[in-house]
Amino acid sequence: MNQKLYMVSLGPGDVELLTLKALNAFKECDAICVPTKSEDGTFTKSITHTIVIEALALLGVDKKLIPVYSPMRFNPKDWEDEVDVVLDTLKENKKVCFVTLGDAGIYSSIYYLLEIIKEKKSTIYESCEVIAGVTSFSAASAVSKKALCLGDEALTIKPINPRGEVKTTEILMRPRIGMDTKLLGEGDFYTYENMYLRDEKITPSKIGKVKRYMTLFINYAIRN
Numbered sequence: 001m002n003q004k005l006y007m008v009s010l011g012p013g014d015v016e017l018l019t020l021k022a023l024n025a026f027k028e029c030d031a032i033c034v035p036t037k038s039e040d041g042t043f044t045k046s047i048t049h050t051i052v053i054e055a056l057a058l059l060g061v062d063k064k065l066i067p068v069y070s071p072m073r074f075n076p077k078d079w080e081d082e083v084d085v086v087l088d089t090l091k092e093n094k095k096v097c098f099v100t101l102g103d104a105g106i107y108s109s110i111y112y113l114l115e116i117i118k119e120k121k122s123t124i125y126e127s128c129e130v131i132a133g134v135t136s137f138s139a140a141s142a143v144s145k146k147a148l149c150l151g152d153e154a155l156t157i158k159p160i161n162p163r164g165e166v167k168t169t170e171i172l173m174r175p176r177i178g179m180d181t182k183l184l185g186e187g188d189f190y191t192y193e194n195m196y197l198r199d200e201k202i203t204p205s206k207i208g209k210v211k212r213y214m215t216l217f218i219n220y221a222i223r224n
């Protein structure tokens with residue numbers, strides 16, 4: 001059985017802020033794993049459940065909803081348990097979605113889960129697709145009609161209550177064509193050129209010279 005896991009970003013709460021990719025994943029899948037803070041497996045405290053229900057109504061489809069107890073205690077044992085639910089669901093269903101609020105790349109537990117899945121079931125990790133979504137702060141900026149960055153401004157995203165040292169991921173945009181990238185420094189760089197467009201190129205390092213304006217660099221925080 002060719003199993004497939006989708007990590008689906010739901011956006012900040014409005015079903016209209018779901019992407020077409022998210023809706024297509026819901027249409028295609030056999031079951032949706034939905035995090036809930038209720039230990040009894042009900043969805044009374046689950047914002048994600050409300051969004052999923054609205055999305056399924058919009059699509060006019062019915063899917064199995066699997067509760068995933070997610071107490072948000074930042075406890076590796078909880079992530080292990082959540083992975084067990086996801087992998088068990090994949091034993092009985094070919095295509096499975098796991099949902100997360102906002103965008104998966106911003107303070108979401110999905111990357112803790114994916115690290116565990118990589119160790120336990122590397123084939124599922126390799127074929128897993130993470131679907132990007134609208135972040136809470138992109139939506140906040142839009143509802144207030146206030147730009148997050150203009151001209152030469154930078155944007156900072158910070159945890160309000162860090163548990164330890166705050167490491168930084170840097171996103172570098174708007175390069176000059178022909179520029180040498182030495183001045184960007186060193187680190188865990190990725191280069192993204194023409195993403196989702198013709199001639200898309202994603203390089204897991206820093207390219208030496210910028211060839212096109214549609215290039216962005218991410219210097220990822222070094223994690224253990």
Ligand SMILES: C[S@@+](CC[C@H](N)C(=O)[O-])C[C@H]1O[C@@H](n2cnc3c(N)ncnc32)[C@H](O)[C@@H]1O
Pocket residue numbers: 012013101102103104105106107108134135136137
């Ligand atoms: C665990 S983080 C998840 C962030 C999310 N992945 C994103 O892309 O925005 C949860 C925090 O995101 C912010 N957040 C997420 N959705 C929000 C919303 N609908 N309204 C206000 N803040 C929100 C709050 O600061 C909340 O404490």
